[in-house]
Amino acid sequence: MANGSTVLVVGASRGLGLALAEEWLGRGWRVIGTVRTPSSALDDLARRFPSTLEIEIVDISDAPSVEALRGRIEGRALDVLFVNAGICLANEETPSTVEERDFIDMMVTNALSPMRIVECFDDLVTAGGAIAVMTSELGSIENNEGFWELYSSSKAALNMLMKCYAARHAGDRRTMLLVAPGWIRTDMGTQAATHSIEESIPHVVDTVTASVGSAGLRFIDRFGKTLPW
Numbered sequence: 001m002a003n004g005s006t007v008l009v010v011g012a013s014r015g016l017g018l019a020l021a022e023e024w025l026g027r028g029w030r031v032i033g034t035v036r037t038p039s040s041a042l043d044d045l046a047r048r049f050p051s052t053l054e055i056e057i058v059d060i061s062d063a064p065s066v067e068a069l070r071g072r073i074e075g076r077a078l079d080v081l082f083v084n085a086g087i088c089l090a091n092e093e094t095p096s097t098v099e100e101r102d103f104i105d106m107m108v109t110n111a112l113s114p115m116r117i118v119e120c121f122d123d124l125v126t127a128g129g130a131i132a133v134m135t136s137e138l139g140s141i142e143n144n145e146g147f148w149e150l151y152s153s154s155k156a157a158l159n160m161l162m163k164c165y166a167a168r169h170a171g172d173r174r175t176m177l178l179v180a181p182g183w184i185r186t187d188m189g190t191q192a193a194t195h196s197i198e199e200s201i202p203h204v205v206d207t208v209t210a211s212v213g214s215a216g217l218r219f220i221d222r223f224g225k226t227l228p229w
């Protein structure tokens with residue numbers, strides 16, 4: 001995709017989303033990056049890229065906030081919609097020990113809300129564009145080894161909802177991606193993670209960009225390798 005293409009990165013305040021915004025800006029793209037509350041890191045990026053980074057506000061789990069953003073960017077053409085926002089709570093708990101509220105919040109933030117963003121913004125994505133959602137290797141049922149099981153369940157639910165969305169949009173020529181970034185050192189990934197942000201995000205951006213033009217849904221890792229559902 002050419003310089004001057006536009007990506008909407010939902011959840012760009014820190015971690016992988018902030019790095020996605022920076023990577024695409026460095027490649028000459030226009031980026032609309034969203035935050036829930038002001039992010040000094042994204043503000044710093046806006047000072048480096050004053051003409052190509054726009055900062056918007058949205059809480060993906062708050063319907064009026066989502067509708068307000070949709071209204072503000074009405075008429076824009078998105079080459080890539082990338083829904084990155086997510087949370088991880090109670091990662092060591094099990095169904096018998098988790099606070100029900102934590103499980104509900106993860107299911108809403110990680111599965112329902114990203115898909116509501118996709119449904120709400122998909123008509124802004126160009127005919128040759130891509131709709132991408134950040135999932136996780138842990139969302140693979142086949143590869144499951146019981147790690148962070150409640151979070152994993154929320155990402156498996158996200159994968160299922162994206163599959164249902166793709167089925168409802170059979171014949172859509174656009175690229176649909178569930179992207180697993182690897183286990184990465186961020187607030188969520190923790191310092192115990194195996195890889196740095198720099199070892200993930202440039203590959204994610206390469207993979208999304210290279211996938212454009214291939215219609216249909218794929219569940220892939222950062223290198224573009226297909227993962228088992």
Ligand SMILES: NC(=O)c1ccc[n+]([C@@H]2O[C@H](COP(=O)([O-])OP(=O)(O)OC[C@H]3O[C@@H](n4cnc5c(N)ncnc54)[C@H](OP(=O)(O)O)[C@@H]3O)[C@@H](O)[C@H]2O)c1
Binds near residue numbers: 085
């Ligand atoms: N790090 C990993 O190892 C790893 C591995 C696999 C998948 N992932 C996925 O990658 C994505 C980013 O993870 P990360 O490691 O960068 O996590 P992170 O550092 O905790 O950042 C999470 C991002 O999501 C945003 N967010 C959370 N809830 C939101 C909401 N309701 N509305 C809008 N934005 C919201 C946060 O915004 P605030 O700053 O406002 O909280 C922040 O920008 C997530 O979907 C995560 O599940 C991460």
